[in-house]
Amino acid sequence: MTTYDSVLHPPAIIAELKKNNITHVVWLPDSETNFMYQLLNDEDSLDLVPVCREGETMAIAAGLWVGGKKPVVLIQNTGIFESGDSxxxxxxxxxxxxVMLIGYRGWTRRGPTPDSAARFIEPILHTWGINCYLIETDDDADRISIACEEAERTQKPVGVLVGTEFGV
Amino acid sequence: MINNTDAVKLIDSKRTDSVIVPTMNANNVGFGLPSVTSNQDLDLPLSGAMGKASNLGLGIALAQPDRKVMVLDGDGSLLMNLGTMVTSANKAPTNFYHFLFNNKVYAVTGGQPIPGSDCQDWEGMAKAAGYAAVFSYDNLEDFTTGIDEALAATGPVFIHLSVEPQVENTPVQFRQRSPRTVKMAFDEVPAALGARSG
Structure with a gap:
């Protein structure tokens, strides 16, 4: 049985972002990361950049990176599908x-999922050669640090699939 | 209407230390910014990810708030990503200058008309999206006279230019390519900005 202790809480993610000196979160809200919004707004060290469509996020992040900042993208897996050319x-x-934090809509560890958003996301990331990590509980949050290190070392995007999230 | 080269030449002459993000016809190696630029180190061309030039420019503007960022966009490109106008206006960087080269066609693919080319109100859309200031020019004389006012305005600023279509019909494999690739520019511009070592 799932308990509140065994799911992912937004402060664990935000602590990881701060630990890795992330400056900007470029995002479009999704249900998996819904509860992070207020915390992100309240966090002075992170500048939130909301967009109208997910394909904008990688381009804005590219500009921030060119200008010397360290952004992450936070969107749903459905938004990844829309963002291919970016x-x-x-x-x-x-x-x-x-580092792309990706809400894993449709994810379940307990059996087949009817949601194609969940079924397609990992094969598509792998087709692009983009490695990804899954986070489901607070104990998994340090995989964000692993992803940040890998992105810097390989100089390419890395995905972090957010499999679950619960309120503050 | 304004000649494409005349437009980029005038913008370049006013750039000082601005970053310029050109795309499509404004980035044409024969008659766009690459043919007239006075500071290639601060040119960040975008030829892929169509429609995203203004997002790229927005990111730079947010990262470098003390430096002007000029985006030279195309009408067909911007139509692919209209939400960017609201995204930019919402973050409201005061150093962001979004030029729209409106030639009413997909010039790089042979000159096919863009959807709704005869009925779009770009100034109205920019105002409705929330740009702090909107300017429009349909001849070089007025643009030459007005550009200082536009660039003195507090951003985000939208500058609509009616430009002559310069249609590209050379088969893709025979087109002139810039020796400076997009990847090279992404390696060089951060160094020029002092954002990271080159």
Whole structure:
């Protein structure tokens, strides 16, 4: 049985972002990361950049990176599907070391999922050669640090799939 | 209407230490910014990820608030990503200058008309999106006279330019390419900005 202790709480993610000196969170809200919004707004060290469509996020992040900042992208897996040309042109082709936090809509560890958003996301990331990590509980949050280190070392985007989230 | 080269030449002459993000015809190697630029180190061309030039420029503007960022966009490109106008206006960087080269066609693919080319109100859309200031020019004389006022305005500023279509019909594999690739620019511009070592 799932308990509140065994899920992911937004402060654990935000602590990881701060630990890795992230400056900007470029995002479009999704249900998996809903409870993070207020905390992000309240966090002075993180500048929130809301967008109208997910494909904008990689381009804005590219500009921030060019200008010396360290952004992450926070969108749903459905938004990754919409963002293909941005990931190609402004992620992979320019060697942007971008960590993409991706709401894993449809994810379940307990059996087949009817949601194609969940079924397609990992194969698509792998097709692009983008490695990804899954976080489901607070104990997993340090995988964000692993992703940040890997993005810098490989100079390419890395995905972090947010499998669950609970309120503050 | 304004000649494409005349427009980029005038903008370049006013750039001082601005970063310029050109795309499509404004980035044409034969008659766009690459043909007239006075400071290539601060040019960040975008030829892929169509429609995202203004997002790229917005990111730079947010990261470098003390430096002007000029985006040279195309009408077909901007139509692919209209939400960017609201995204930019919402963050409201005061150093962000969004030029729209409106030639009413997809010039790099042979000159096909863009959807709704005869009925769009770009100034109205920019105002409705929330840009702090909006300017429009349909001839070089007025643009030459007015550009200082536009660039003195507090951003985000939207500058609509009616430009002559210069249609590219050369087969893709025979087109002139810039020796400076997008990847090279992404390696060089951060160093020029002092954002990271080159």
């Amino acid at each position: 990931i190609r042109g402004l992620g992979l082709d320019i060697n942007q070391p971008l």
